[in-house]
Amino acid sequence: MARVVKVFRTLRNHWKKSTFAVCVLSYGGHWLHLQTLLLLFTCYHCLFQEFGRQQIEPHARLRKATVVLNPAACSGKANNLFEKNAAPILHLAGVEITIVKTDYEGQAKKLMEFMEQTDMLIVAGGDGTLQEVVTGLLRRPDQDTFSCTPIGFIPLGAHNSLSPSLHLLSDNKVKDITSATLSILRGETVPLDVLQIQGEKEQPVFALMGLRWGAFRDVAATISKYWYLGPLKTNAAHWLSSLREWPLVRDVVVSFTAPSLRPPDLPPQKPTRPNLLYRIKRRLQNYWNPPVEEPPKVEEPEEWKEQQLSTLELFVQTHNKNPVQRRLNDSLMICAEPDDFTVGEFITVGKKKEEDPTVFTKNATILEASACHLQLPEGAGGFYNIDNEEYEAMPVEVRLLPRKLQFFISAERREQLLSQTQ
Numbered sequence: 416m417a418r419v420v421k422v423f424r425t426l427r428n429h430w431k432k433s434t435f436a437v438c439v440l441s442y443g444g445h446w447l448h449l450q451t452l453l454l455l456f457t458c459y460h461c462l463f464q465e466f467g468r469q470q471i472e473p474h475a476r477l478r479k480a481t482v483v484l485n486p487a488a489c490s491g492k493a494n495n496l497f498e499k500n501a502a503p504i505l506h507l508a509g510v511e512i513t514i515v516k517t518d519y520e521g522q523a524k525k526l527m528e529f530m531e532q533t534d535m536l537i538v539a540g541g542d543g544t545l546q547e548v549v550t551g552l553l554r555r556p557d558q559d560t561f562s563c564t565p566i567g568f569i570p571l572g573a574h575n576s577l578s579p580s581l582h583l584l585s586d587n588k589v590k591d592i593t594s595a596t597l598s599i600l601r602g603e604t605v606p607l608d609v610l611q612i613q614g615e616k617e618q619p620v621f622a623l624m625g626l627r628w629g630a631f632r633d634v635a636a637t638i639s640k641y642w643y644l645g646p647l648k649t650n651a652a653h654w655l656s657s658l659r660e661w662p663l664v665r666d667v668v669v670s671f672t673a674p675s676l677r678p679p680d681l682p683p684q685k686p687t688r689p690n691l692l693y694r695i696k697r698r699l700q701n702y703w704n705p706p707v708e709e710p711p712k713v714e715e716p717e718e719w720k721e722q723q724l725s726t727l728e729l730f731v732q733t734h735n736k737n738p739v740q741r742r743l744n745d746s747l748m749i750c751a752e753p754d755d756f757t758v759g760e761f762i763t764v765g766k767k768k769e770e771d772p773t774v775f776t777k778n779a780t781i782l783e784a785s786a787c788h789l790q791l792p793e794g795a796g797g798f799y800n801i802d803n804e805e806y807e808a809m810p811v812e813v814r815l816l817p818r819k820l821q822f823f824i825s826a827e828r829r830e831q832l833l834s835q836t837q
């Protein structure tokens with residue numbers, strides 16, 4: 416094991432070279448990504464144990480990592496690999512790695528119900544897989560314990576909305592996967608907000624990016640139908656939809672509560688335990704002068720404000736697009752485009768939203784809240800996109816769970832995001 420640690424240190428010292436090495440390693444085919452992943456985070460765990468040896472008792476329990484892999488998101492080779500290797504548990508350098516392969520929609524969510532405690536969770540898939548994992552995790556009765564379990568996201572899907580928040584992006588999928596894997600190896604994490612979206616009857620769904628409802632969403636869902644128009648397909652889809660119906664305005668009543676102040680960020684490292692003498696002294700002090708017990712906090716009733724919005728599109732989103740930005744409040748954003756677009760503006764804005772649906776025009780209404788209710792007009796059908804997954808539109812309550820989950824982030828991306836906010 417010492418050797419592996421040494422190799423890892425060397426890699427760390429020659430970061431550029433090691434990135435290259437990993438790229439070459441993983442270029443041989445998609446299933447190799449997974450091997451790279453396993454190798455890398457075995458190294459990570461070796462290192463982890465090396466540094467943490469003082470705290471590890473002789474009979475420390477095995478460290479566990481769980482990988483949720485959606486092979487549909489990667490090439491056929493990965494599928495073959497998993498059919499051959501039926502045993503999904505690997506033991507590598509004292510780490511028990513459980514690989515959970517998901518075969519059908521909804522399975523990842525179910526599997527989360529039965530997952531045992533794990534020291535690290537890796538999600539290799541796209542938006543759909545990630546949402547199932549997060550939703551499955553947060554529906555568990557013991558979901559609180561997962562707030563400290565670091566989650567790694569390996570972008571294998573067609574849509575990976577969370578990737579730009581965590582990893583350096585390139586136009587090469589292999590590089591993106593490598594960068595995501597390296598971020599897990601380096602172990603730096605960032606807390607992300609989660610939205611709890613609750614319909615009247617259904618169980619809640621959890622989202623990391625947000626809930627989108629409106630004309631731009633509806634058109635975006637049809638763009639692929641116009642594939643034969645090549646680069647004109649986005650414009651065409653918007654124009655044709657404006658011919659079918661115009662204006663595309665929707666009315667919605669939004670009630671919301673004010674955001675709450677964000678507590679100061681905790682230091683990234685746990686404070687070291689104070690020495691024994693100090694602890695004894697403090698205990699004695701507490702004994703002679705017991706600290707005054709704080710009076711129980713009286714929960715202030717939430718004050719709901721109501722606003723009628725007439726909009727082309729509504730997006731209830733988190734701040735996870737830039738998770739490292741310093742913020743005063745913990746809040747979700749209710750963004751609503753105005754209702755007075757011309758057809759020309761509809762097409763230009765639609766094109767921009769096709770690249771990044773979270774951007775809003777200058778005249779958009781933006782409300783900050785800690786929770787909100789969406790009341791749709793009678794008979795309003797249609798669909799929401801919740802983190803890019805389609806759901807039937809219905810009245811919902813959206814509630815912010817601030818800094819709920821820890822995700823691995825690449826140090827380089829963190830720097831980039833920090834410099835964007837200055």
Ligand SMILES: *[C@@H]1O[C@H](CO)[C@@H](O)[C@H](O)[C@H]1NC(C)=O
Pocket residue numbers: 673674675676743744783
């Ligand atoms: C933070 O929230 C309070 C209400 O709780 C609001 O008055 C204030 O404007 C918010 N600050 C920012 C920077 O959004």
Ligand SMILES: *[C@@H]1O[C@H](CO)[C@@H](O)[C@H](O)[C@H]1NC(C)=O
Pocket residue numbers: 776777778
């Ligand atoms: C924003 O609103 C103002 C006034 O209502 C209007 O003059 C302006 O054209 C609008 N801008 C856009 C980009 O729609």
